[in-house]
Amino acid sequence: MSDKILIIDDEAGIRSSLKGILEDEGFTVTAVPSAEEGLSLLKRENFDIILLDIWLEGLDGLEALKRIKQDEENVQIIMITGHGSIETAVKAIKLGAYDFLEKPLSLEKVVVTVKNALNQKRLEEENIILRSKFRQKYQKLVGVSSAIKELKKKIAQAASTKASVVIYGESGTGKELVARLIHQQSNRKNKKFIHINLAAIPEHLLHRELFGYVKGAFPEATTDKKGKILLANGGTIFLDEISEIDAPLQLKLLQLLEEGTIEPEGSLESIPVDVRIIATSQINLTTQVAAKKFREDLFFKLNVLPIVIPPLRERKEDIPLLIDYYLDYFSLELGKKKKTMTPAAKEAFMNYSWPGNISELINVIERFVIMVPEEEIKPAHLSLLVEPREFQLIPRSTQALSLKEATRHFEKEYIHRLLMTNGWEINKTAQELQLSPGELKKKIKSLGIRMAD
Template identity: 80%
Template sequence: MSDKILIIDDEPGIRSSLRGILEDEGFNVQAVASGEEGLALIKRENFDVILLDIWLEGLDGLEVLKKLKEEEEKAQVIMITGHGSVETAVRAIKQGAYDFLEKPLSLEKVVVTVKNALHQKKLEEENLILRSKFRNKYQKLVGESPVIKELKKKIAKAAASKASVVIYGESGTGKELVARLIHQQSSRKNKKFIHINLAAIPEHLLPRELFGYIKGAFPEAASDKKGKVLLANGGTLFLDEIGEINPLLQIKLLHLLEKGIIEPEGSLEPIPVDVRIIATSQVNLAPLVRAKRFRDDLFFKINVLPIVIPPLRERKEDIPLLIDYYLDYFSLELGKKKKTMTSAAKKAFLNYSWPGNISELINVIERFVIMVPEDEIRPEHLSLLVEPRELQLTPQNNHILSLKEAILHFEKEYIHRRLMTNGWEVKRTAQELKVTPQELKEKIRSLGIRIAD
């Protein structure tokens, strides 16, 4: 996909010559005559570089530049100035412009400056990506189990394709990680990855969040707003929990997939977009289709490449690798001395069922790095994780628990502590508590006992 350039200049000759030379270089170029037209177009489309004349009728170049920076527009702005306006151009650079060009324009210098601006934009985007990779806890798929090796192959195949993907898996298995890895290995890796959790936004607001709206579309619409789809244009749109959306939104998504266009609320003009959709679901969408709760035509459009992530309990051989990886990671991120874990403590991790999957394990490791003062994590440290839960259950503000509530709280915390002390060995703990292993397992399930409770 060629880089997009916008020219904002009120002189037809300048617009024509700039457009010609830049299109000859292979750029996708649009040109308008006023700042108002330029701002309206920028709200509908994403540009990489903007060539902006300082002296314009109506809104001048500095006012346009100010509005662009207020709206956090990511395009590099090159100011165009006449003789005697260099001081103004320098002021524009201090306000965030990339560079300036003096009239009469040297077409060779125009091309060089535009290419340098594009290079700067790519460097800034790469820097953001690198910082994001370090901050994000889920940027590496750790494991050597057969199921993870197979998952890595599927990620590579999906990355090489342009087709839509649905990632299936329980909560905490790492669906967003897999989506980001597909994006990072794809031809869109230098473009945006836009995430929206469809289950977390009120149903009536979802169309506006996804497709945007124009000023005046409804009483509260004081200005135009780009939706997530347009923000992701050229890149990847990550739709978390797609099985939760209503029939009307399903139709709008189908229209996007079939036509490659969106219509912001209140707009009469469709906007062409190019996005790759990766969706997730905790449940199999096929039964929803059979129950008429999910459109079959949308299912076939979006479920082209289904990927299933196994729960952590089905790849326990990866747990020691995960422990070592995240001990290193959090020690570095939090500025702590590197910690290790004894084989006995690792055995406790292997004995645990991990209902919260990889997210729960990551949370536990991070808390160990913070809470354990020693360099080595041992089985006795596991009981540290009980304390926050016990404090939480202590009656506050003179609140009196019923006898039944108090018994349940005590029972849960006592069983939890014994399991921690015994490295989550159910048989050994059951012997101590004088119950059968099956009875203890049933108690663990009914009380909802988890390692980080």
């Protein structure tokens, strides 16, 4: 299939000459005289390159450029400008245009610029694919716990059907990852996956964000805008925090699930949509239904395949694997030397409750990779980045020891951590411990504290 080019220029002679020379080069070319016609065409067709005149009657080229880039980030746009408007052309480059051509046009330069723009588009697409493959390599559930094994089974079951899914779990448990895995394993994997956080958008804007609107629907609606649901047509729409939506929006979602149609704001027509809904909730929707805050009929339509993700504290046996996995990931992602973590440091991670779940653990690991200069992360490093009280420094294997032995272990860890914080300054550390420098040195020796620990 040949590459598709759209020409938007109000001069018939320019449209004709550009169309002719580019078709001779083997491109499929469409030409229209106004930005409005071009934007309307872009709602129905995809193009690889757009040649866009800056000075157009009605909607000008710069405004058209902004609107096109909002919906079609990867399309390459070449601006056409007259003499004396170089400053405007530079502004267009800043807004996302690939390049600009000056009138009178050199047809030879047009062909070269178009081919260069296509090469740039392909490079960007290849980069997106490579980054996507890299992220997908690290976009999987990690663990050996029975909870993770069961979760993987449910993901496979959900992926084999187009039924709606509600994913339940505390904040940070990985609900979006589970949703993406369902999408990637389904027959919709080559279509769009669009994520929208329902709780983060004001109610009066959320309807427009999801369902879109038509020109004239309200004073600021100067052109049609597709909603997220229509943009996800054929793919998956991921509705984060479904329990937060109001009654009118619940009714519109029910219409989508029952009839497979949506109505943009201001439109009298229903648009057919084929989209799979995956939703999330931190609370059980049955309680919302009982409290009359969530429609029962919508609940039954959405909650066909409920999936519950356990908090990290209930699957601590997975933590060592998660540590190694994300140390590897961030070392590659950030271009750092690969880091490892000592068993003692992993033990401290195991003893922590992780109220922020996987998200918190990932954040801590990323900070370690960035901020710890050594290649091995030790217990002493934990106090540099995390509040000391957050990690229990006495390993579980020693918790059954005598009080004397446990006290010795704690004293050793506490003094070592304080020395690390103070850069191994004996006098300063001794003062904070209310000891003499000589007494501190004796303790360091008797407890076997070493700088390398």
